[in-house]
Ligand code: SF4
């Protein structure tokens with residue numbers, strides 16, 4: 001099956017003024033609210049970027065104003081996921097891709113560490129068994 | 140009773156880690172238009188739910204709906220949902236299997252009576268005894284009635300199954316009707332669109348799979364999570380509409396600047412669907428973003444609703460409020476983006492009157 005990327009189309013994003021990012025500022029204000037909750041009450045939250053009517057300009061606006069932080073991580077689980085801390089500590093840009101590298105879900109997570117990074121206790125327990133089995137094999 | 144594994148067991152058997160399962164749940168929540176915080180609840184529900192049996196019947200249709208679903212995102216989380224959902228019978232995909240496939244359908248209907256999910260695409264022709272569309276010697280009408288009997292619920296996929304669609308368009312030579320016109324005693328979920336957005340189809344199936352319940356529906360039987368708002372309410376060109384900036388032809392300066400397509404016949408204001416947020420082709424774009432107005436494909440009788448290139452009429456009383464609502468949206472939190480038009484909708488039932496650009500210009504605030 002041919003992929004979208006195989007079709008020779010050039011996309012030009014309009015460079016208009018404030019019109020290009022009508023929702024950018026509102027989203028930054030929402031993040032300000034969520035970050036305040038994290039600081040004051042330790043409450044984690046996130047924004048599902050795919051559920052909002054964003055223009056391409058909005059996303060560019062967000063990328064520009066959130067910037068790139070210290071942590072970049074890649075997870076491979078049912079296709080890759082990328083986790084990027086923004087220059088605003090505690091605000092993470094998480095993108096879940098499928099095995100065709102198409103974005104399946106995209107979130108801005110407001111947390112100390114996104115869940116997708118942590119090892120799940122049940123997986124850790126299973127791995128303990130696994131490691132022991134490997135040791136037995138070595139004997 | 141079915142002894143099918145639970146969804147979580149099924150995924151674990153395929154070597155899916157908990158971390159991957161979490162991602163699956165996060166993507167599923169997004170697909171179901173649920174808040175991201177719902178992912179753990181989804182994970183828990185999927186740990187208990189058994190895989191449901193599913194029968195898919197294709198009647199008088201163009202296969203566009205099945206294409207929309209199977210050609211999208213493959214292999215993906217959606218296809219994983221499909222894999223999990225266990226499609227027992229799909230007669231478009233199984234056309235070559237003939238008799239054996241028909242017997243399999245009958246077996247599933249017996250073994251899982253009262254439990255299976257029935258998915259239907261295509262309308263049902265009932266003129267002249269239903270002769271215009273038959274499968275394995277049965278008319279579509281007979282097959283629908285037979286398969287609906289033991290179904291726990293029915294999902295009508297596409298505008299044809301939901302409302303009659305293009306086969307029902309004037310003069311409707313085959314007497315095409317919708318599923319709900321025939322089946323009166325089962326819960327029916329209408330997933331309209333010509334075709335419906337693939338993630339909306341899978342989102343609805345995922346909802347049923349996860350919670351085992353019918354999602355909240357609007358008065359046309361469509362899940363409000365996806366059909367709760369108009370294209371226009373969530374259109375990124377909406378600020379231009381509110382400012383009265385309209386493209387007057389497909390190649391004028393307004394069109395090049397991405398202005399509103401209302402005057403070029405966009406049916407966004409009267410069309411309930413999720414295109415503006417979920418978009419099409421792996422989230423690449425959607426009709427309005429590509430420069431063409433919405434055709435209104437998820438509404439009943441959209442084919443006969445007048446020209447695709449004639450402006451829809453809007454109740455004039457809405458106008459004064461629109462500019463204000465849009466201005467307020469810039470000041471409130473991001474989650475409210477696109478939700479700001481909800482409160483003006485109640486008044487939209489007033490007498491419809493065609494609207495000109497001049498009137499809009501004069502009314503902007
Ligand atoms: S009329 Fe169409 S293009 Fe204009 S804002 Fe509404 S949905 Fe968007």
Ligand code: SF4
Nearest residue numbers: 412414433434435436
């Ligand atoms: S934009 Fe309108 S016509 Fe086009 S697919 Fe969406 S609902 Fe249908």
